[in-house]
Amino acid sequence: MRVGIDIGGMTIKAGLVDDRYQIVDKKTIKTNSETESAEQIIQRMAALIKELLKENHVEEEKCESVGIACPGTVDPAQGTVVYSNNIRWENVPILAWLKEQLDIPMYLANDADAAALGETLGGAAKGRKNAILLTLGTGVGGGVIMDGRIFLGPLRGGCEPGHMVIERNGRLCSCGRRGCLEMYASASALMKSAREKAEKYPGSQMNILSGNKPEAIDGRIIFEAEKQKDEAAVQVVSEYEKDLATGIANLINIFRPEVVILGGGVSAQKNYLTDQLQKLVVKECFGGELGEIPPIVTSELGNDAGMIGAAFLD
Amino acid sequence: MRVGIDIGGMTIKAGLVDDRYQIVDKKTIKTNSETESAEQIIQRMAALIKELLKENHVEEEKCESVGIACPGTVDPAQGTVVYSNNIRWENVPILAWLKEQLDIPMYLANDADAAALGETLGGAAKGRKNAILLTLGTGVGGGVIMDGRIFLGPLRGGCEPGHMVIERNGRLCSCGRRGCLEMYASASALMKSAREKAEKYPGSQMNILSGNKPEAIDGRIIFEAEKQKDEAAVQVVSEYEKDLATGIANLINIFRPEVVILGGGVSAQKNYLTDQLQKLVVKECFGGELGEIPPIVTSELGNDAGMIGAAFLD
Structure with a gap:
């Protein structure tokens, strides 16, 4: 025990x-x-x-x-x-x-x-010795397992893929950098852009589903509206998926893991999210189909x- | 032997x-x-x-x-x-x-x-078992050594830090992605932006030093003009260093290597380049001074x- x-x-x-x-x-x-x-x-x-x-x-x-x-x-x-x-x-x-x-x-x-x-x-990558986990929550937490062990470089500071810049001069992150993956791929970033978009499109399903309470627009509502082909939600989700795929492809081009696992609230979308990401990521990985592209899956153990x-x- | x-x-x-x-x-x-x-x-x-x-x-x-x-x-x-x-x-x-x-x-x-x-x-990281090399040439080649061995993830495709996107929807790279580090931090990228800038600033030292032949503007001329405080060259070098530092900080936040080595033509600038990069990178690394920041050095073995x-x- x-x-x-x-x-x-x-x-x-x-x-x-x-x-x-x-x-x-x-x-x-x-x-x-x-x-x-x-x-x-x-x-x-x-x-x-x-x-x-x-x-x-x-x-x-x-x-x-x-x-x-x-x-x-x-x-x-x-x-x-x-x-x-x-x-x-x-x-x-x-x-x-x-x-x-x-x-x-x-x-x-x-x-x-x-x-x-x-x-x-014991979870989504059971039996694998090389995996990357990104937890999409308030921020983007990242953990890398290589050869069955937590990957940490030799110097203090840790492996922080969420604080990889994907937009030079982009949105200001709490870490002090601008344009970190976390500012585009976290659940908070998704909600922020959805709330901004919903304000611009008063007729959006996101407003209807949230009873016109912007603060009530969460991941569930955003994806629900997107599945109903609500134009504003489609734009928000499509941009979110593109940015997340950019971060995942960056990490595949570096680590070539056996599997990429997504955790956090957004991962509740399971295949609906990962199928789309998989399509985007194939086009983004170095060498394309000549390299090997790992599957993207969602967390099984959750919290x-x-x-x-x-x-x-x- | x-x-x-x-x-x-x-x-x-x-x-x-x-x-x-x-x-x-x-x-x-x-x-x-x-x-x-x-x-x-x-x-x-x-x-x-x-x-x-x-x-x-x-x-x-x-x-x-x-x-x-x-x-x-x-x-x-x-x-x-x-x-x-x-x-x-x-x-x-x-x-x-x-x-x-x-x-x-x-x-x-x-x-x-x-x-x-x-x-x-036998070179710039002699005695170190954990290092990242970026060769700044036509592209940005990258090699990562961890625990004394070449770092390669388990799947085929290799570790390609030069093809990490630092600008969503940025410049089109030969690999098919947009915004790869290579499109901002390679020697070619430096020369391209210098030539564009020199065209806009006909009085630039870069034009004088190259005998008004844009194609003759190379790394040496760009840094020479910058050292003379030529405004156009200062802008070009400053933006180049910022982009390169963004890429280096991304890699430090992931690998925490003992040392970062720069190779390729641009590395001929030695300390003049690395001193500036070191200042920029400290501010960009996760945890700042609470983490450990590796030294940035230039290649000793060259070709x-x-x-x-x-x-x-x-």
Whole structure:
């Protein structure tokens, strides 16, 4: 048995994971990063792990490992969260603090990296040793698995494909660059452009389906309107897919992975989205049909991917 | 002793390389890909290798390996040139054909990949196991070394960072995409934008230094004019550096290499270019100063890098 922890902006989830990558039990606490110090949060996290093990009658020495998936930049070798914007942590020695409470081997990874690992172990890329995961949410998280391991270059900072510029001098990203993939391919970017478009086209199905509440226009409504051939929604989705395909093709031209996995809210569109992306990407990859084009699939583990991957870090 | 072959559009170079990564002897023949079949060229290549060994009194069985660096898409595992635009080859089983003539272990790599390996063995990244080389020439070749080995994803097609889009809907690239890094950061792109700019600014130093021959405006003249604070040249160089830095930062955000090496004609500017790029890149890398930013350096082996790297393929 292993424990995988997924730290999010709102909640911290702990999963007890068995050797077949199944979550046996799961507990959740609030993150409270706005009111509590990192030390306090980590204290509660240790208690959460102990509780999870106790309730499932797993002794500490029988727990093979605890893995932590954390948003932002982490230093897995040092066991330190270098910087996490979501939870406002900077240089937090999370593993050292947890080890004061628990005598179990512990590991740390970026959350998207852990999710990518989880999908290759027990999810959409099961049995594959080389995969890229892009999580399309508030931002674009990215995790790359090569030879069965999380791909991290030698220097601190992590692999951040979401912060690859696809538009020189483009939209200003929270990272400080202009034109990052995240500014075009995230779920937030999709919603922003849909809301802008809906304002220009008052008769759009997006306005009707959202009861004329722009803030209620979400991915589901956008794709629903697009399927009804609503002109404004068709434009929004088509541009979104083109930009996402540009980012995916960039990554295929670099990593040539066996599979590209999409996670996050937008991936609920499954084949409807990936079939279209696959068509666009074939035309964009270097060498075209002379190279090999990986399949684009959607996440199978969803929000559990990070916990499952974290449990199998080493 | 080992032999490294570098196949170019105009010439094929063969180098006899010792264990300290030094070229002991070198022979060159014309490629003649417009008039000869791949089989004929490979026949001459085998003769070239035999001649090089004979003249240096190295018996075939004493030659540890022959490595081939070839432009375009190669399949190292199959020993096949999948597609090379420069020399018009498609699906050429180069290693199988060479093995009919020579009983020496043989290996194949893309030319930029081999050059990157060469630089890590005996050049600008000597002693480093993780480096990216970008050769700024007609196009932008790219080679990535991770853990001391050429980085190639699992699927056929190669790692082609020059064909990463940095401008959605940008300039049309020969690969079929729009906005590839190559269309902004190659030496050709620099010269093209300088010639266009010089035409608009007849009084530019670039026109004076080139004797009013736009086709004579090359990298040397552009940087010379820029150093003289010629307004047109300053604009051209500044935009070029910004685009190149965008590409480099994209790659740092993905690979976090220990060092980034620039090769090709433009790299003759050495520190004058890299100092400026370093300043731009620091601001562009994810996590900024909280991450680690690799040094940007220029090639030390120049045109020999491919031969040296090829000799040490395995």
